[in-house]
Amino acid sequence: MKPTEEFQQTDAATPQRDDRHSMLALLRAGRENMLAQQREQWDARPQFSRLVTSDDVDVTHGPILYLEDVSVSFDGFKALNKLSLTIDAGELRCVIGPNGAGKTTMMDVITGKTRPTSGRAFFGQTIDLTKLSEPQIAHAGIGRKFQKPTVFERHTAFENLELAMKTDKRARRSLTAKLSSSELERIEHCLETVALSAQRDKLAGLLSHGQKQWLEIAMLLMQEPKLLMLDEPVAGMTDEETARTAELLKGLAGKHSVIVVEHDMEFVSSIARQVTVLHEGSVLAEGTMDKIKNNERVIEVYLGR
Amino acid sequence: MITQRLLTTRAWGVVIAVALLLIVLLPAANVFLPVDHSLHISTYAIALLGKIMCYMIVALAMDLIWGYTGILSLGHGLFFALGGYAMGMHLMRMIGREGQYQSDLPDFMVFLDWKEYPWYWSFTEHFWYAALLVVLVPGALAFVFGFFAFRSRIKGVYFSIITQALTFAAMLLFFRNDMGFGGNNGFTDFKRVLGYRIAEPATRATLFAITAMVLLGAFLLCRYLVTSKFGRVLTAIRDAESRVMFSGYNPLWYKLGVWTFSAVLCGIAGALYVPQVGIINPSEMSPANSIEIAIWTAVGGRGTLIGAIVGAGLVNGLKSWFTVAFPEYWLYALGALFIVVTLYLPNGIVGLVRKRARPAAATPAAAAAQGGNA
Ligand SMILES: Nc1ncnc2c1ncn2[C@@H]1O[C@H](COP(=O)(O)OP(=O)(O)O)[C@@H](O)[C@H]1O
Ligand SMILES: [Mg+2]
Numbered sequence: 001m002k003p004t005e006e007f008q009q010t011d012a013a014t015p016q017r018d019d020r021h022s023m024l025a026l027l028r029a030g031r032e033n034m035l036a037q038q039r040e041q042w043d044a045r046p047q048f049s050r051l052v053t054s055d056d057v058d059v060t061h062g063p064i065l066y067l068e069d070v071s072v073s074f075d076g077f078k079a080l081n082k083l084s085l086t087i088d089a090g091e092l093r094c095v096i097g098p099n100g101a102g103k104t105t106m107m108d109v110i111t112g113k114t115r116p117t118s119g120r121a122f123f124g125q126t127i128d129l130t131k132l133s134e135p136q137i138a139h140a141g142i143g144r145k146f147q148k149p150t151v152f153e154r155h156t157a158f159e160n161l162e163l164a165m166k167t168d169k170r171a172r173r174s175l176t177a178k179l180s181s182s183e184l185e186r187i188e189h190c191l192e193t194v195a196l197s198a199q200r201d202k203l204a205g206l207l208s209h210g211q212k213q214w215l216e217i218a219m220l221l222m223q224e225p226k227l228l229m230l231d232e233p234v235a236g237m238t239d240e241e242t243a244r245t246a247e248l249l250k251g252l253a254g255k256h257s258v259i260v261v262e263h264d265m266e267f268v269s270s271i272a273r274q275v276t277v278l279h280e281g282s283v284l285a286e287g288t289m290d291k292i293k294n295n296e297r298v299i300e301v302y303l304g305r
Numbered sequence: 306m307i308t309q310r311l312l313t314t315r316a317w318g319v320v321i322a323v324a325l326l327l328i329v330l331l332p333a334a335n336v337f338l339p340v341d342h343s344l345h346i347s348t349y350a351i352a353l354l355g356k357i358m359c360y361m362i363v364a365l366a367m368d369l370i371w372g373y374t375g376i377l378s379l380g381h382g383l384f385f386a387l388g389g390y391a392m393g394m395h396l397m398r399m400i401g402r403e404g405q406y407q408s409d410l411p412d413f414m415v416f417l418d419w420k421e422y423p424w425y426w427s428f429t430e431h432f433w434y435a436a437l438l439v440v441l442v443p444g445a446l447a448f449v450f451g452f453f454a455f456r457s458r459i460k461g462v463y464f465s466i467i468t469q470a471l472t473f474a475a476m477l478l479f480f481r482n483d484m485g486f487g488g489n490n491g492f493t494d495f496k497r498v499l500g501y502r503i504a505e506p507a508t509r510a511t512l513f514a515i516t517a518m519v520l521l522g523a524f525l526l527c528r529y530l531v532t533s534k535f536g537r538v539l540t541a542i543r544d545a546e547s548r549v550m551f552s553g554y555n556p557l558w559y560k561l562g563v564w565t566f567s568a569v570l571c572g573i574a575g576a577l578y579v580p581q582v583g584i585i586n587p588s589e590m591s592p593a594n595s596i597e598i599a600i601w602t603a604v605g606g607r608g609t610l611i612g613a614i615v616g617a618g619l620v621n622g623l624k625s626w627f628t629v630a631f632p633e634y635w636l637y638a639l640g641a642l643f644i645v646v647t648l649y650l651p652n653g654i655v656g657l658v659r660k661r662a663r664p665a666a667a668t669p670a671a672a673a674a675q676g677g678n679a
Contacts, residue, residue, distance in 0.1 A: 111551060113547070133550075133555070134547075134550035134551055135550050135551075135552075135553050135554055135555040138550070138551050138552060138553035139553045143551070144551050146547075146548070150545050150547065150548045151545070151548070152540070152541045152544050152545055152548065153544055153545070154540060154544055155537060155540065155541065155544075159537055162534070162537070163534075163537060163538065163541055163549075163552060163554075164552050166553075169552075169553045169554045169555075170555075170558065171535065171538075171555075171558040171559045171562050172558075172562075174533065174534040174535040174538055174559075175530075175533055175534075175535045176533070177533070177534040177535075219548075219552065223552060223553065
């Protein structure tokens with residue numbers, strides 16, 4: 001299945017109104033196709049990395065991400081302390097926890113930015129994340145949104161998506177790379193999805209904070225990751241933007257596995273099925289939001305403060 | 306802006322006009338017009354402008370690595386000097402027996418009482434081999450050094466300091482007589498290049514025209530690079546390297562590619578410089594020379610290519626006037642110029658001109674993004 005087809009398919013079922021509404025409708029229509037698409041999502045697609053040789057992520061046993069007893073210490077201080085966590089394929093997981101609990105450090109470990117002092121991190125059954133570099137992990141299918149929106153400020157919104165797009169990313173290919181018409185269409189479509197079509201040729205540095213957050217999410221989508229990780233995606237967003245982001249993320253689950261780190265409890269309640277609470281570098285509790293809300297230890301360290 | 310063109314139609318017009326002027330008109334006006342003709346271009350002017358065009362090529366190389374990729378090299382003088390020395394070796398051999406000691410060996414080797422050329426001078430009597438060295442020596446050094454530096458993720462001021470140390474160490478090495486490169490005198494007193502007398506006006510005018518062609522070629526090639534996806538990744542590395550990595554690009558190969566290309570451009574500029582200026586010695590590797598290259602680029606405006614050319618021309622034009630009028634004050638003037646530009650003209654002269662031309666696009670980001678559309 002070509003990447004554009006899934007957009008076109010959903011688009012056909014979507015009455016176009018203004019950008020924002022069409023986006024929401026698109027997502028709803030998208031969810032209906034979710035199950036059918038889920039199978040295709042895991043089909044082997046051509047991999048362009050020379051370095052990651054496994055054709056695809058092996059999720060035959062269910063989980064797409066395993067963290068096992070992962071510890072990270074910075075000069076003796078344990079930012080992560082024997083953290084164990086599994087994420088199922090297609091799952092939307094929220095990770096909460098007070099400041100300094102180790103949420104960002106966990107993402108750093110998964111994306112190869114920080115090496116664990118001990119413990120194991122696997123993507124699917126076969127890919128050892130502790131042995132790969134950041135770009136290799138990105139090629140394997142993990143996309144990450146930073147806590148502080150990180151887009152290419154001196155490139156236009158369009159160029160940001162062009163650079164993020166899943167393709168051969170080796171230097172020598174980039175010398176002669178030209179966008180095909182289907183790639184062009186995908187970029188335009190992605191801009192539409194995050195309501196940035198009108199800002200297409202605007203420098204990303206001139207976008208509003210919320211728009212930058214959305215642009216970064218759109219960049220992740222262009223990467224077609226299997227696992228998306230978002231670090232505080234609604235920080236600094238207006239209530240309306242937050243609601244739109246919640247819709248977007250809910251629409252992604254199923255097609256992708258999603259990990260969302262958030263502080264905003266209301267937002268977490270609105271999207272979460274499974275919630276993991278981190279505290280002092282390890283898992284304090286895990287379960288549905290209701291269970292978490294009534295967990296005494298959680299109330300003690302986090303909610304009750 | 307998305308499918309940025311190599312050049313706009315108007316810019317092509319300017320490039321072609323400048324090419325005609327530099328490659329044909331100026332050399333012809335020097336060689337064919339009588340000295341008392343009002344349009345005659347003096348040999349002094351040709352020599353000065355030829356030298357400055359070599360510096361412009363170096364400035365382009367600096368702009369690629371610093372302006373576009375955000376890596377400040379304070380060692381580009383080394384690559385320039387290496388290209389110069391490679392060409393110098395060939396020119397030394399072409400002196401033949403016309404040296405003071407009328408030996409087959411260069412004078413400095415006779416002086417050291419050497420009986421034959423050391424092994425690393427082999428084949429340098431062939432022009433093609435020297436030309437190969439001009440490209441390979443700076444290219445290989447840059448590749449190896451860059452590979453380890455970029456792989457270790459050495460960045461910012463640390464990288465700048467290491468490149469500065471590298472050129473300084475090379476200078477000390479080349480100062481030694483037993484290195485076989487003429488010690489602190491370097492190479493000079495050249496007689497011939499490709500069989501032509503180097504002092505002949507026609508030879509000088511031809512070298513001038515070749516330098517102009519290389520400068521224009523380098524400009525177009527750099528412009529191609531920065532308008533390609535490769536160039537967009539370079540600026541992305543400059544602005545948000547971690548995002549580049551998490552998007553699946555390995556910055557190592559991009560940085561290494563542009564760094565090595567930049568070094569090779571410097572080497573070629575050095576090779577063109579030596580026959581025109583008539584001397585190459587270790588002072589070209591002095592730390593101050595490399596810093597000056599960065600200043601040219603900053604003065605003209607980083608990340609625009611055209612700024613590098615303008616900056617190199619302006620600063621060196623000023624320098625040649627200053628060193629005649631008030632030689633002892635040049636370094637102060639250069640320092641003052643750098644401070645003024647850093648404080649008041651973050652986008653250099655090109656940024657200033659663009660701001661005047663289009664007040665609407667006055668933000669630094671917009672100015673930089675329109676880079677090179679001149
Ligand atoms: N590079 C680092 N060096 C030292 N300490 C760090 C580093 N990164 C994070 N930490 C510490 O680790 C702890 C966890 O940080 P972080 O993962 O950013 O928490 P969270 O994202 O949950 O707020 C904090 O106490 C922080 O100060
Ligand atoms: Mg954090």
